[in-house]
Amino acid sequence: QVQLVESGGGLVKPGGSLRLSCAASGFTFSDYYMSWIRQAPGKGLEWVSYISSSGSTIYYADSVKGRFTISRDNAKNSLYLQMNSLRAEDTAVYYCARVNYGSPNDWGQGTTVTVSS
């Protein structure tokens, strides 16, 4: 079965950096677009970024463009999100998701990022 396991979250000061990882299993990772979606405490869902199966096509939400970088390693079945210049408003649970039929289908359990001094 499809399994997505995020890691790398934690507490970081404003202006700091974090790298999130998502380990995928149970499907042919290199065949699928992947996405990061976040949810601030007590708030709704916000799409962050997605990447094509080969990594050649990437899109970002305006709120993270220029600060976050999505990438993938198909040999390692892994998805990444490098987050720089972090702000308090980036505090959220970050979900990794497999894209199927044009939207996130399978989701991980999420990893929590807290940006605070």
Added chain:
Amino acid sequence: DVVMTQSPLSLPVTLGQPASISCRSSQSLVYSDGNTYLNWFQQRPGQSPRRLIYKVSNRDSGVPDRFSGSGSGTDFTLKISRVEAEDVGVYYCMQGTHWRWTFGQGTKVEIK
């Protein structure tokens, strides 16, 4: 960006009764390939979101048939034919037609 507007934002329902959630987009969600990439997600308390419906009306595997999606263009609806206790949670619509994906604000479904 395409704005997704859900109503109502809170929906108290009686067990066994139907429920309906509306979602409107600020632009047409018909893509150049003819498909409409409007999706519905359920998030139960303390859980990750789960997709229920993709491309307006297609139920994902394992989703009970009491859930149905309909609509076209800019107006869409999620219906639950008979609400069960396990349906409590927040429901989100999401558009994937325009490359900056956007979600609705969420509708909280609770039992009266």
